Amino acid sequence: MTVTDPTISDPVMVDEEETRRARARRIERIAKWVLPVVMMGLTLLVWDRIVVWNEIPHYILPGPRLVFATLVEDWAMLFDALLVTLQITLMALAVAVIGGVGLAVLFTQSRWIEMSFYPYAVILQVTPVVSIAPLIFIYVENRMAGLLICAWIVAFFPVLANTTLGLNSADHNLRDLFRIYGATRWQRLRFLQLPSALPYFLGGLRIAGGLSLIGAVVAEYVAGTGGIGSGLAFRILEAGYRLNIPRMFAALFLIAATGVVIFAGLSFLSHMLLRKWHESAMQGST
Amino acid sequence: MAAPAPLGQRSALLDMRHVTKTFNGDVVALHGMSLTVNEGDFISLLGPSGCGKSTALRLIAGLSHPSQGRIEWQGGADDTDLAVVFQEPTLMPWATVAQNVWLPFRLRGKSYEQVKDDVLEALRLVGLENFQRSYPRELSGGMKMRVSIARALVTRPKLILMDEPFAALDEITRHKLNNDLLEMKQKIGCTVIFVTHSVFESVFLSDRIVVMAARPGRVIEELTVDAPYPRDEDFRTSADYAGHCRAASDALHQAMEAA
Numbered sequence: 001m002t003v004t005d006p007t008i009s010d011p012v013m014v015d016e017e018e019t020r021r022a023r024a025r026r027i028e029r030i031a032k033w034v035l036p037v038v039m040m041g042l043t044l045l046v047w048d049r050i051v052v053w054n055e056i057p058h059y060i061l062p063g064p065r066l067v068f069a070t071l072v073e074d075w076a077m078l079f080d081a082l083l084v085t086l087q088i089t090l091m092a093l094a095v096a097v098i099g100g101v102g103l104a105v106l107f108t109q110s111r112w113i114e115m116s117f118y119p120y121a122v123i124l125q126v127t128p129v130v131s132i133a134p135l136i137f138i139y140v141e142n143r144m145a146g147l148l149i150c151a152w153i154v155a156f157f158p159v160l161a162n163t164t165l166g167l168n169s170a171d172h173n174l175r176d177l178f179r180i181y182g183a184t185r186w187q188r189l190r191f192l193q194l195p196s197a198l199p200y201f202l203g204g205l206r207i208a209g210g211l212s213l214i215g216a217v218v219a220e221y222v223a224g225t226g227g228i229g230s231g232l233a234f235r236i237l238e239a240g241y242r243l244n245i246p247r248m249f250a251a252l253f254l255i256a257a258t259g260v261v262i263f264a265g266l267s268f269l270s271h272m273l274l275r276k277w278h279e280s281a282m283q284g285s286t
Numbered sequence: 287m288a289a290p291a292p293l294g295q296r297s298a299l300l301d302m303r304h305v306t307k308t309f310n311g312d313v314v315a316l317h318g319m320s321l322t323v324n325e326g327d328f329i330s331l332l333g334p335s336g337c338g339k340s341t342a343l344r345l346i347a348g349l350s351h352p353s354q355g356r357i358e359w360q361g362g363a364d365d366t367d368l369a370v371v372f373q374e375p376t377l378m379p380w381a382t383v384a385q386n387v388w389l390p391f392r393l394r395g396k397s398y399e400q401v402k403d404d405v406l407e408a409l410r411l412v413g414l415e416n417f418q419r420s421y422p423r424e425l426s427g428g429m430k431m432r433v434s435i436a437r438a439l440v441t442r443p444k445l446i447l448m449d450e451p452f453a454a455l456d457e458i459t460r461h462k463l464n465n466d467l468l469e470m471k472q473k474i475g476c477t478v479i480f481v482t483h484s485v486f487e488s489v490f491l492s493d494r495i496v497v498m499a500a501r502p503g504r505v506i507e508e509l510t511v512d513a514p515y516p517r518d519e520d521f522r523t524s525a526d527y528a529g530h531c532r533a534a535s536d537a538l539h540q541a542m543e544a545a
């Protein structure tokens with residue numbers, strides 16, 4: 001007797017629906033990269049044509065080629081400014097992480113502390129940083145420290161809020177289990193609450209990364225002073241005063257690129273830390 | 287480990303005396319429950335939803351305290367000789383199977399190296415020795431439950447509390463786990479209190495069935511299943527089993543009417 005049923009004789013055989021779905025998935029994976037790049041190319045082209053055809057002067061709207069040339073030409077100055085902005089951003093992010101996680105841990109250790117301080121964290125969050133920054137620069141002598149404080153104020157809240165939520169969302173049966181085995185407060189934090197909070201923390205971190213860059217840039221606008229050791233925001237202001245629009249665009253491009261790199265880096269970190277066990281990092285999701 | 291002593295001759299492990307638990311001052315979850323748990327018993331708590339089965343387990347586990355009455359450990363045992371298995375597997379998703387089973391020891395300050403043999407032995411008992419390095423999400427529901435049981439067994443506790451551990455599993459997996467559970471209990475020689483909604487499960491597993499009624503939660507009858515262990519598929523089809531099921535079923539009906 002011969003077996004003719006193809007699904008039995010050929011285990012790799014897949015049905016039509018599966019094939020179609022696999023093809024759709026493959027196309028989507030490629031499109032995810034190709035489409036934005038094509039879009040970008042088109043935008044640059046249209047931008048360039050508009051500028052050329054309408055003979056728009058470069059002090060009103062420079063074309064992409066001029067912006068690129070400026071980027072290359074001013075690279076030394078812009079790169080120094082980028083390093084300054086980046087340094088403030090990363091330091092603010094680091095302090096936001098330490099402060100946010102530290103406060104969150106403190107809050108979950110004691111309801112009293114949480115009740116006393118949480119409202120102030122919210123107030124700090126909802127007050128626009130532009131309105132606090134001038135005060136900060138009056139009281140804080142060191143310009144760097146002032147910038148750092150501003151960026152930190154903007155960035156720490158998502159870390160605090162998400163981590164607090166995460167620490168409190170440990171499975172209640174696991175909590176009971178820890179109690180039954182006589183776990184200490186420290187053991188419960190270390191082995192249960194911190195791992196439970198990790199996905200929440202990483203979500204907050206991704207938001208905080210972008211916010212600390214915003215905080216750093218906004219604070220520098222407010223601080224307004226320049227000279228040696230000034231960041232990209234000041235370079236934009238300065239170029240604006242001099243009607244050097246191409247340089248403004250070049251600096252703007254660097255800020256946007258920095259933001260993208262920070263976001264991508266943190267997303268990658270999050271993926272690496274969670275891919276083994278957390279739903280959000282498993283196949284099929286970004 | 288030999289079979290437990292005959293029912294009448296076992297030494298007491300835990301005594302519940304007139305235990306009442308009231309929530310928020312007016313919800314009587316458990317009313318005047320008295321129960322002596324003996325070493326080697328397999329006790330099922332059988333009853334309709336809301337009759338205080340989980341409440342009774344939580345009181346025994348020390349997760350909450352009686353409003354009235356007392357729960358006393360006997361013969362030198364205490365609440366460190368205890369393990370719990372919940373309805374959900376309740377595993378740490380970020381930890382491997384072996385790390386999950388290590389947890390009870392880890393919380394008592396033992397390094398993995400110190401207790402590695404015990405962890406592997408517990409995994410062997412539940413048939414998962416080849417899955418040490420897997421993460422919970424890579425396992426089926428039944429396998430996760432086995433990990434949860436291995437975690438309970440690893441410290442060789444005197445008493446294991448199980449709150450509807452197999453309720454979420456399919457019939458076939460449940461039968462297999464019932465068989466294996468009896469075998470494990472025999473090997474380790476522990477005492478089990480097992481909460482279930484299923485008459486069949488309670489008869490197959492236990493030598494004592496405590497039937498409870500709701501509103502207020504209370505014990506209304508205790509049945510004895512005197513069939514000898516080990517029990518196997520033959521017992522499931524025997525007239526003896528059918529008889530015990532009918533008796534337990536009648537008692538359960540009474541419990542539902544009493545409510």
Ligand SMILES: Nc1ncnc2c1ncn2[C@@H]1O[C@H](COP(=O)(O)OP(=O)(O)OP(=O)(O)O)[C@@H](O)[C@H]1O
Nearest residue numbers: 309313314315334335336337338339340341342503
């Ligand atoms: N923490 C609590 N606060 C208030 N009421 C509670 C609490 N825990 C249980 N109860 C009440 O006590 C009664 C018994 O609850 P319990 O969970 O022990 O029932 P059960 O027999 O385990 O039910 P099920 O079979 O549905 O799990 C219920 O009426 C429930 O509403």
Ligand SMILES: [Mg+2]
Nearest residue numbers: 339340341449
């Ligand atoms: Mg229950």
